[in-house]
Amino acid sequence: MLKLVTLRKAAFMSAAGSLLLGGCAAPKPLYQWEGYQTQVYEYFKGESKEAQVTALEAGIQKIQAQGGAVPPGYHAQLGMLYLGLGKDEQMAKQFQTEKTLFPESAQYMDFLLKNASRGSNAGNSGATSATGNTTKESQQ
């Protein structure tokens, strides 16, 4: 009888367990996206850069307030928008942050930062050079 009770318990427990894991406990997102892809699409459609900056800045505030993780590319996207608005210093800061959060981006971010500093040294607005003109590089 005792054995039967234990077995019954085991049957119940395992049935409950399978229900619990059966749907494969929905994983949680790794990042808090806050409309990153929407803003990327706005950029491709040629919509207002100021509006995109406002949306992305508000997104970062929200992510920080809620303790979430900023997704890959988010800071770099914001940096590119700053560059388009002539805010070179803020651009560099965003590219640095991208690099810190995601060391996988280091090579590309360094490439962009190098182009940006060369652009400003040459007296350019930076807007064309910072996003990476490789032909300029090969001419050197």
Added chain:
Amino acid sequence: MMRRLLTWLATLGVVMMFAGCAANRPQQVDYAAFKESRPRSILVLPPLNESPDIKATYGMLSQATFPLAESGYYVLPVALVDETFRQNGLTTPGDIHEVSPAKLRDIFGADAALYMKVTSYGSRYQVVSSVTKVTASAKLVDLRNGNTLWTGSATATNDSGSNASGGLIGMLVSAAISQAMNHVFDATYKVAENTSLRLLSAGQPGGILYGPRSPKYQSD
């Protein structure tokens, strides 16, 4: 009798507990090169477009980051990458897809590149109703040696709904609803999002493998 039944139930429960999680991968997909390469970062190139709708390339490109990043990869900033190509005179996906893997690796430092092709993007009006369909295929290439690591294709339509339940893709589908809220009037863009999730999410039969930033890395 009762006891046998209970024993059987207990065993079945345990078996189901594990079966719920394991997705059966089709045998024909060869992951050997993928597992050997173990890329950490993915460079998504602007997709080729074989559909009549010019919005296809950027509709797909802007929605590729979410599934790939949630699968555990660093995805290079797609708009910035596109800008870099433009600054170098490469303005069409066709030109960009011709750039050698070594050159891409040199500039972007990515481990792998994703080459996509959109073959269907938009609505086809039929007698009584219209169907919006987005079909795309993708190829993941190791930029360190040019090897193909994975290929796949996916289709989504506005009448197919989301039949994905559980697992990563189920979570992404439900999370994605809020993502495209601002584009409710762009029906094809919304369908393209579903295509992207089906095409580029790990943890499904024939899909890409989980990347290093996922807790499920190397579990597949």
